[in-house]
Amino acid sequence: MKKAVVIKQKQFSGIKSxxxxxxxxxMRLPVQVNDPEMIDETTAEKMIDFAYSYGVTYFDTAYPYHQGQSELFIGKALKKYPRDSFYLATKMPGWLVQSESDARRIFAEQLTRCQVDYFDYYLCHALNRHNVKAYQNPGVLDFLLEMKQKGKIRHLGFSFHDTPEELAKILAMTSWDFVQIQLNYLDWNLQKAKEQYDLIEKAKLPCIVMEPIRGGLLATLSSEARDIFRTADPHRSIASWALRYAASKPNVMVVLSGMSTVEQTLDNLETMTDFQPITAKEQLLINRALAAFKKNRLIPCTGCEYCLPCPHGVNIPANFRWVNEYNLHHSDEEFLLKYQRMAIEEQASACQSCQECVSKCPQRIAIPEELAKIASKIDEIIAKQREEQTVKKD
Known part of the structure; x- marks a missing residue:
């Protein structure tokens, strides 16, 4: 296994590490075949070891990832390495915080789960106009600042899912050390990532990137978009273009990739070894591929599952995943087969439009409306098949 440190680093003022x-x-670690609720720790640890051996030093978890197992897993996986050889990041789940005592309890639990005495990077998780209110409760933000003063938090920041206007307000709340946003070549304009990036740069804070590959969407794309990339460089993976795009931004300190397989890990390591930023010619190529991809009507779901559990049992991400595949490949039979394999309560038609999921979605998707469209499309496909069968009989 390669031991040389080959993954590039950037130095930012105000950042000690x-x-x-x-x-x-x-967030997307491999899971056990017979129990998808459980992390496949053997494979996941192999991936961590590969990454560490290539010089990856930043590991990002959170309280709810893998139903709380992610923090436990990474605590065990990194225990073999010297504490000063890696940087561990986790997050405060503001939606579970009603008071300072809640914040203290959760923070202590996270230290125990991760088997560490301090966090190198600590984030207020998924801030938007709604859950930022948790940090306006008396003592909550003060507690995190106290932990920073005591060295239990080395760098304090937040991850963000909302408008540039809301970002400006949150930036002014306190003296932050860094900000984490969703940035990729699709969301640069679609989700106003450019405006967010510019605000962070203006605030003289380093940017950490999440969803550079858009939950895997930019690793698959459409056949036309894939062909553009493969013609340009048949040896480079489709995902690598998205990873390099995000990493090429000057104010980006870390690009997070939620790796699920050993193959993804090795591909990312190859992409980021001896890293070279995107050139002007390559940017034009990305623009062409994006234009081809955007011809398809896709729901901008990343599969983060923040919308779950649905009180009525609807598997929202699965419904969106299948309809996005349908809109890319246009196979009625495959779409219907995957849809009908879900339990009745998981299907889009089970949505009661209670709206509980809407405020939880970082992408601000109109979930009930999209589910209604999926249910309608399924009905249309079934009706079409019945009509074709009737014609055949006649």
Whole structure:
């Protein structure tokens, strides 16, 4: 196994550490075949070891990832390495915080789960206009600042999902050390990532990137978009273009990739070894591929599952995943087969439009409306098949 440190690092003023440009996201770890609720720790640890051996030093987890197992796993996986050889990031789940005592209890639990005495990077998780209110409760933000003063938090920041206007307000709340946003070549304009990036740069804070590959969407794309990339460089993976795009932004300190397989890990390591930023010619190529991809009507779901559990049992991300595949490949039979394999309560038609999921969605998707469209499309496909069968009989 390669031991040389080859993953690039960037230095930022105000940041005491010097993390690797590629960060290991721990939200989409491999799971056990017979029990998808459980992490496949053997494979996941192999991935961590590969990444560490190549110089990846930044590991990003959170309280709810893998139903709380992610923090436990990474605590065990990194225990073999010297504490000063890696940077561990986790997050405060503001939606579970009603008071300072809640924040203290959760923070103590996270230290125990992760088997550490301090966090190198600590984030207020998924801030938007709604859950930022948790940090306006008496003592909550003061507690995090106290932990920073005591060295239990080395750098304090937040991850963000909302408008540039809301970002400006949150930036003014306190003296932050860094900000984490969703940035990729699709969301640069679609989700106003450019405006957010510019605000962070203006605030003279380093930017950490999440969802550079858009939950895997930019690793698959459409056939036309894939062909553009493959013609340009048949040896480079489709995902690598998205990873390099995000890492090329000058104010980006770390690009997180939520790796699910050994193959993804090795591909990311190859992409970021001896990293070279995107050239002007390559940017034009990305623009062409994006234009081809955007011809398809896709729901901008990343599969983060923040919308779950649905009180009525609807599997929202699965419904969106299947309809996005349908809109890319246009196979009625495959779409219907995957849809009908879900339990009745998981299907889009089970949505009661209670709206509980809407405020939880970082992408601000109109979930009930999209589910209604999916249910309608399924009805249309079934009706079409019945009509075709009737014609055949006649």
């Amino acid at each position: 010097n993390p690797s440009l590629l960060g290991f996201g721990l």
